[in-house]
Amino acid sequence: MILMHSTWEVAMASSRRSTLAVIEVTRMRPEAPDYQDFSAALVQNAVDRAIGTGWDVVRTPADIGPAALLDAVGGADGVLIMGGEDIAPEHYGVRRGYPNEGIHRPLADEAQLAVIRRAAQTRTPLLGICRGHQLINVAFGGTLITDLGEQHEHRNEDVPIQRVLNPHAVDIAAEPGYLAGLGDRITVESAHHQAVERLGLGLGAIAWAPDGVIEAVAHRELPITGVQWHPEAPRANAEHFDALLLGLQAQLVAPDVVRVA
Ligand SMILES: C=C(O[C@@H]1C=C(C(=O)O)C=C[C@H]1O)C(=O)O
Numbered sequence: 001m002i003l004m005h006s007t008w009e010v011a012m013a014s015s016r017r018s019t020l021a022v023i024e025v026t027r028m029r030p031e032a033p034d035y036q037d038f039s040a041a042l043v044q045n046a047v048d049r050a051i052g053t054g055w056d057v058v059r060t061p062a063d064i065g066p067a068a069l070l071d072a073v074g075g076a077d078g079v080l081i082m083g084g085e086d087i088a089p090e091h092y093g094v095r096r097g098y099p100n101e102g103i104h105r106p107l108a109d110e111a112q113l114a115v116i117r118r119a120a121q122t123r124t125p126l127l128g129i130c131r132g133h134q135l136i137n138v139a140f141g142g143t144l145i146t147d148l149g150e151q152h153e154h155r156n157e158d159v160p161i162q163r164v165l166n167p168h169a170v171d172i173a174a175e176p177g178y179l180a181g182l183g184d185r186i187t188v189e190s191a192h193h194q195a196v197e198r199l200g201l202g203l204g205a206i207a208w209a210p211d212g213v214i215e216a217v218a219h220r221e222l223p224i225t226g227v228q229w230h231p232e233a234p235r236a237n238a239e240h241f242d243a244l245l246l247g248l249q250a251q252l253v254a255p256d257v258v259r260v261a
């Protein structure tokens, strides 16, 4: 059974619907139309589930740059940062030229990092998915494993983009926090080749894959959490994503401080 923060509690605390800024990397990938369609469908699913769990949504691409993005999401009560391309490695002190390096989106990197830093200053609840989770770690000074190698369960290689997501187990160890309603072990859908390495300042790891890859991070004092998997994937358990979105909303009322072992 999935325990969720009650929508009633949230509704009692606020007479208006809260606004969630859903931030995608870009809306223009003319060089990769299949990937753009795939990514846009994941974002649309996230928007739909957010509305279904009681949020108003402002959907914005990040490649409009830092100033425009900060302006666009300035009025939001919560932030959701979606997946996408690898973060340019200079943001965490690594040179370009690592294995399986894809293209980078420098404007989106800078804009999303700026949003995370401002959310930290304003204590705005924020959830990052995949690249969004990696960005959280980098924003707090952490590093990434640039490439997980060839043999792993975190992504299907050499398949059409529509089949890139791969299911695997995740063990969760955090009470309370965004992931509290999910249970101790869940199956998730993943599509990534990088992962959190050294944790950023103030962050703790709260979930792991069986191979040891960090699957979720949470800030110890701020309502900021990242998940490496894709809860918005078509085949993911929708109840898990709803629990995350309601948990994000509950942070508006009573921010949790996450205890990390
Ligand atoms: C674009 C990349 O990853 C992809 C990005 C996704 C997303 O936008 O949510 C989903 C699946 C991944 O294959 C990449 O690895 O460079």
Ligand SMILES: NC(=O)CC[C@H](N)C(=O)O
Pocket (backbone or CB within 6 Å): 082, 083, 084, 085, 086, 087, 129, 130, 131, 132, 191, 192, 193, 194, 195
């Ligand atoms: N799906 C994603 O957001 C992927 C994030 C990053 N490009 C990685 O491969 O690890």
